[in-house]
Amino acid sequence: MTNAAPSGSSTTRPNTWAQWPDANGRFGAFGGRYVAETLMPLVLDLEQEYIRAKADPKFQEEFDWLLEHYVGRPSPMYYAERLTKHFGGAKIYLKRDELNHTGAHKINNCIGQVLLARRMGKTRIIAETGAGQHGVATATICARFGLPCVVFMGETDVERQKPNVFRMKLLGAEIVPVSSDTGTLKDAMNEALRDWVTNVATTFYVIGTAAGPHPYPMLVRDFQSVIGREAREQILKAEGRLPDVLVAAIGGGSNAIGLFHPFLEDESVKMIGVEAGGHGVDTPMHAASLTGGLPGILHGNRTYLLQDEDGQIIDAHSISAGLDYPGIGPEHAFLHETGRATYRTCTDKEALEAFQLCTRLEGIIPALEPAHALARVGDIAKELGKDGLIVMNMCGRGDKDIFAVAGHLGMKI
Amino acid sequence: MTADRISATFAACAQNGRAAFVAYLMAADPDIETSYLNLVALSEAGADIIELGAPFTDPMADGVAIQKAALRALAAGGSLTVTLELARRFRSVNSKTPLIVMGYANPIHRMGFAAFARAAAEAGVDGVITVDLPPEEDAPLRTELAAHGLAVIRLATPTTTEKRMETVANGSSGFVYYVSVAGVTGAGVGAESDISAGVERARRISKLPVAVGFGVRTPEQAAVFARISDGVVVGSALVEEVRAAVEQGDPGSSVKRISVVAQSLSNAIASARAVRSVH
Known part of the structure; x- marks a missing residue:
């Protein structure tokens, strides 16, 4: 396998990604x-x-x-034609988990x-x-x-x-x-x-x-992997091939791991998680634990955490309450360290812009969480060019956020 | 010394026919200087063993009293390093009372397990309790602490089954800390008969002294536990005295308050078994 562990990994790796975690979790x-x-x-x-x-x-x-009957799965795989045209690069598909009962994954x-x-x-x-x-x-x-x-x-x-x-x-x-x-x-x-x-x-x-x-x-990963299993089948049906890149927002990382996991063995498929950059990762006001944190121990797991020199946890900041957490799921920490997935960030401001863009162009009001992913999808689409194929997880709808967004835009509703 | 100082203390208490009084305070609460004076006051008021809490931002096994103490300590400049400095200072004036650092894994992990073990040993610390390092996860720290002769005190709880008690016992040193009730620190107390059975189980399987803690607030409760265990841990009730002093605008008065409360707890524990023999 080409996705073998980099040297220096502290444990012996089983043959496939799917076998993680080991017996000790x-x-x-x-x-x-x-x-x-x-x-x-x-x-x-x-x-x-x-x-x-x-x-x-x-x-x-x-x-x-x-x-199937209560949540309404499978959620659609939607070709976002207007967003694709707007960014002028790779074809963009949205996995519509925001259509689930209760409005999110x-x-x-x-x-x-x-x-x-x-x-x-x-x-x-x-x-x-x-x-x-x-x-x-x-x-x-x-x-x-x-x-x-x-x-x-x-x-x-x-x-x-x-x-x-x-x-x-x-x-x-x-x-x-x-x-x-x-x-x-x-x-x-x-x-x-x-x-x-x-x-x-x-x-x-x-x-x-x-x-x-x-x-x-x-x-949690196993229960959320229904997203990736459906997505894999749907994109193969729609495009006759696997996507080049999967994109998802990361707070703790459940929607992202749900999308990524069924594709881990597909070596051609790149995965990009988008962390909440708040006011910017060069400021103290962000929630990007992989980009701006260090390994530590909190809430039951060893993972990347925002922390100071004494190991005290630093408060996270994000415009999105769902991403406002100083840690990240351990499997993402692992995918980050092995390089199987890469992680970028998106600021509050960029997320707000993406929120409005998606609403205007596609008639889909995204939650602020996937708006973070969408902001980076624009860059990735350009990087890949017109032959590229992206699947982004639209993991939640934005109804819950309209009051907060109105506030940020200086409007009263 | 180190783990030996703990064994010697339990042995001396047993010889005198009484349980050990294990007293907890948060390091750097309400401030670094007063915290030092509080430690000295504790030992002078009869604490046989002192647990020194290392402040952490997210103390998820603690009730409100100790959560607030941690926030006060952090605001006053407390940290794991300051905790060890306080230990060193206490040790320079007291070579007898065992000192146990009690805290959460992340600050220790951040310092590095080896660096922490070395620094703790140099500061005169005798043992460590890490609430969120269960037996399955404490090996990396345990190895480093053992190299310096420091005890790893593990927790046993009402949910620890007979079989699991073997896992807990295998690798414990110093003593076993029996958590009297499923809950956070400072919560209510469980039924005496259940606690007694749990202590017996821990003692039989670990062959170590067993101290009971969580929820012991009054001298009366302390006396009950002193009859059925080798040590009684009191934390929240002492920490509350610091809070009261701070709220009255006189943090320095916590020294006197702690002295009074510790003295009454110490007396109750010392006389508990004698009182029973009268009945």
């Missing part, structure tokens, strides 16, 4: 299970239960049924995890949320299965994502605003972990991104 030097002892037995149980569920056709059947993972929670006999669901998309998706599935749901949300995010807060309340979820530190996604995650450790016997923690202690990065 590691993707190369990243991942692992860095949790308090109270949670360790549960995390080990969860892994066993997931292995059993994966081998159980009934579990897969129910998951697939819900994805998040629900794919929530269904999988809540089905697992049911198998494990857990009677209470908790989740953390930043933009509120994962919270809404979790609250939705909990309503569907009649499970009590508690969502932890930083109080800064509660303020800037009011429509989603109201949506979650309508769905019957209890919202716990978290005020410690900056009141964003990392604080919500700390508080969710504290709740989990306190209610470990009854409670299942539905983590919203491909991060956290093993087996979460693996199972």
Whole structure:
């Protein structure tokens, strides 16, 4: 294989990308299970239960049924003709995961995890949320299965994502605003972990991104990989060939790993993740943990983190609450270090421009998260030229963001 | 010294027919100088072992009291390096009381496991508790600490099964820290019978002294735990005294406050078993 590990890799690599993580939950030097002892037995149980569920056709059947009839999958693969023309380079396709029920890719993972929670006999669901998309998706599935749901949300995010807060309340979820530190996604995650450790016997923690202690990065990736599997089939049907480049926005990285993973063995397919550059990665105000961070240990995994010289976590900043997190999923850290995927950044300003461009040209209001990816798609399309082929994951719709965007554009609605 | 100082302390307490009083404070809370004075006050008020919290921005296993203490400490210039400086300063005036650094993995990882182990040993630290390094993940740090004779104190909890206790015991040194309740620091206390069974299990399998912590706030609770374990850890209740001093606008008064509370806890623990024998 040409995608062998670079020399100096600390572990021996299995033959294929698909075999990661290893038995210890590691993707190369990243991942692992860095949790308090109270949670360790549960995390080990969860892994066993997931292995059993994966081998159980009934579990897969129910998951697939819900994805088709409840979420509305497969999501379309759409040729964005006007964007393609505008950028004047490679052909651009959008994987339309923003058309899913609840408006983003998040629900794919929530269904999988809540089905697992049911198998494990857990009677209470908790989740953390930043933009509120994962919270809404979790609250939705909990309503569907009649499970009590508690969502932890930083109080800064509660303020800037009011429509989603109201949506979650309508769905019957209890919202716990978290005020410690900056009141964003990392604080919500700390508080969710504290709740989990306190209610470990009854409670299942539905983590919203491909991060956290093993087996979460693996199972979230597996549940989200439906995106990439569909995309692979759809683009082959539409274009008769594989794309040259896949592009996706990265916060924790679940939509990106879902798109990338089924293509990892396709050596000709390049993958580009786009991190939130905030005010610029040369300022302290950004959320680009691969570009501007260093390996460390937080929230259950070893991965790239924004941190200072003493190992204290630095607050992330992004216009998008969904990308406002100082870490990244461990598999992305691994793909970054091995060079299998590359990562770029996009500033708040560029994301706002892309948001408006997509809305005007395609009649699709993107969430601010995929607007980051779209900003870089323009560059990549030019780099590839007219023969190139790009698939970008339109991982969420922008309804939730219109109030925030209006504010940034100086409009009152 | 180092891990030996911990064993010697538990042995001396056992010989006197009592549990050890393990007292926790956050390094650099409310400020570096007062924090040092608080440590000295703790040892003078009868703390047998001191746990020195290393501040971290994201203390996800801690309740509100210690979270706020960490933020106060960071605001006052606290760090892992400052924590070790405080340890060194305490050690220069006290060669007897074991010092345990308790914190989270990331600051230690950032310093480097080998560099941290060397610096901790030089500062006179005797053992380390890293809340988010379970047995499955602590080998790289454990190896470095062992090379300097420092103990790796692991946590056992109500969710630690009999079989898993063997995993916890295999590689533990100094003592086992039994977490009385599934929860964060400063939370409520579990049922005495459950804790007693958990302590017994930890003691039998690890062959190490077992200290109980999380949720011990009053001298009465401390006395209950002192009867069923080899050591009683009190953290949040002491840290709350620092908070109260800060809120009254007189951070320096935390020295007196801590002295008073530590003295009463120490007395309760020292007399706990004697009291029972009267009944």
